[in-house]
Every structure is written in structure tokens, then in C-alpha cells.
Amino acid sequence: MATPHITAEAGQIAELVLMPGDPKRAARIAETFLTDAQLVSDVRGIGCYTGTYQGSPMSVMASGMGIASLSIYATELFRFYGVKRICRVGTCGGISPAVKVRDVIIGNAAHTNSNVSTLYTPGVTMSLAASFDMLRGAVDQARSMELAEGAQVHVGPVYSSDFFYLNRADVAEGLDRVGTLGVEMEAAGLYACAALEGAEALTVLTVSDHLKDGSGDMSAEERETSFGNALQIAAAGLLA
Ligand SMILES: O=P(O)(O)O[C@H]1O[C@H](CO)[C@@H](O)[C@H]1O
Numbered sequence: 001m002a003t004p005h006i007t008a009e010a011g012q013i014a015e016l017v018l019m020p021g022d023p024k025r026a027a028r029i030a031e032t033f034l035t036d037a038q039l040v041s042d043v044r045g046i047g048c049y050t051g052t053y054q055g056s057p058m059s060v061m062a063s064g065m066g067i068a069s070l071s072i073y074a075t076e077l078f079r080f081y082g083v084k085r086i087c088r089v090g091t092c093g094g095i096s097p098a099v100k101v102r103d104v105i106i107g108n109a110a111h112t113n114s115n116v117s118t119l120y121t122p123g124v125t126m127s128l129a130a131s132f133d134m135l136r137g138a139v140d141q142a143r144s145m146e147l148a149e150g151a152q153v154h155v156g157p158v159y160s161s162d163f164f165y166l167n168r169a170d171v172a173e174g175l176d177r178v179g180t181l182g183v184e185m186e187a188a189g190l191y192a193c194a195a196l197e198g199a200e201a202l203t204v205l206t207v208s209d210h211l212k213d214g215s216g217d218m219s220a221e222e223r224e225t226s227f228g229n230a231l232q233i234a235a236a237g238l239l240a
């Protein structure tokens with residue numbers, strides 16, 4: 001079997017999928033986090049790898065950047081490959097002053113400026129929320145572990161923006177005022193796809209930079225490699 005964007009055979013992708021934005025991060029996760037991971041699809045350089053984690057089958061596949069890209073992969077995985085749960089493991093910019101670079105944000109909900117929240121429900125803005133069971137599993141794991149590099153874990157809403165270079169201080173201020181922790185570009189699309197496909201999803205983010213103070217921002221290389229805390233939390237969410 002194949003879809004327009006995935007060439008794995010039926011059964012080659014696990015029901016549980018870790019989904020970073022970056023294909024290089026997906027390859028690194030396959031090499032360093034999964035056991036015996038095999039490449040099962042590589043369309044457009046978006047590698048999908050399947051191995052095991054703590055004895056359970058688990059795959060990792062990148063989403064690319066933005067809701068448009070993620071929604072293609074998430075829909076094909078849920079609809080055609082029998083995937084039950086996807087956990088996004090990405091980077092984000094801090095919005096709340098309580099959040100510091102290297103902290104982890106577990107996104108229980110996602111606000112967005114994308115029309116994905118209104119596309120399927122005329123006259124209604126969908127609430128785009130994480131799976132409760134995955135959220136509980138991830139939070140339990142986060143609260144039971146000591147995070148590397150003195151990082152803290154925060155649980156709350158994130159903002160999924162269609163524009164990386166929005167540069168709107170008023171938008172960031174408003175989002176901070178209503179308790180939004182960070183900004184990224186995919187969580188809302190993932191939660192919408194999961195709702196539409198009757199599946200489950202969660203987002204676990206590492207803060208790579210801060211909108212209010214750019215002095216400690218991560219380099220591009222660090223953004224690719226600094227995700228150990230988030231991965232353990234994300235995997236616990238998938239296994240919950
Ligand atoms: O690090 P990833 O998972 O790609 O996530 C963030 O980084 C990208 C922007 O640089 C967007 O995809 C955003 O959501």
C-alpha cells in the first residue's frame with residue numbers, strides 16, 4: 001500500500017508515532033531513542049522509522065513545518081496506516097515570562113490563527129485539545145522525573161501560528177494575558193486531525209527561544225539536539 005506521501009507497507013508503521021517537525025530530528029530520534037529502528041518510508045526526505053521503545057512498537061516521522069504540512073502526514077497516518085496516537089515533539093518560542101529556554105511545555109490545548117479550527121464546523125470554532133489519557137500519562141511522567149539542565153515543565157495552552165515571522169507584539173501580549181505558554185506552528189492542526197479521524201494526539205515542546213528576551217536563544221544545532229526531556233515525556237504520553 002502507499003499514500004501520496006508515505007510508501008510504507010501496511011503494518012510497517014506502529015500505532016504510536018512520535019512526530020517532530022524536523023526530518024533530521026526524526027532520524028536522530030530513530031537512532032538514539034528507539035531500539036532497532038528501520039526506515040519504512042522516505043517520500044520527499046520525510047523519513048518514517050519504526051522500532052520499539054521499552055518493548056512497545058513505536059514509529060517516528062517528521063511533520064515538516066506548519067499546519068498544512070503536518071495535516072497531510074497526520075491524516076494519512078491516522079486514516080490509512082491505523083495509527084492511534086501521535087505525539088508532536090517540537091520546539092517553540094516562549095510567550096509567558098514564567099517559561100524559560102530549555103523548559104518543556106505540554107500543550108493541553110492550542111489556540112490558532114489558522115482556519116483549521118473553523119473549516120469543518122460552519123459557525124463554530126472547534127476547541128483544539130490534547131487527548132486526556134495522553135496528557136495525563138505525560139504529566140505523570142514529567143512530575144516523576146528530574147529534568148536535565150534544570151528545566152521546568154509547564155502544562156497549558158500553546159499558540160499555533162501560520163506565520164513564523166508574525167512579529168506582532170500586541171498578539172503575543174494578548175496571548176500571554178490569557179495564559180498562553182508558547183508559540184509554534186503545528187499543534188492545533190494535529191489536534192484537529194485527531195478529532196476528525198477519531199484518534200488521539202498530544203504536543204510536548206522544548207522552549208528554544210523567548211519572544212520577550214532573546215539573549216538565551218538556542219542555536220539551530222541545539223534546536224535539533226536538545227530534546228531529551230521532552231522525548232521521555234512524549235513517549236510516556238504515547239504509552240499511557
Ligand atoms: O521544531 P519544530 O518541531 O519544527 O517546531 C517549530 O519549529 C519550526 C519553526 O522554526 C516550526 O515547525 C515550529 O512549530
Ligand SMILES: O=c1cc[nH]c(=O)[nH]1
Nearest residue numbers: 091092093183184185
Ligand atoms: O514557531 C516557532 C518555533 C520556535 N520559536 C518560535 O518563536 N516560533
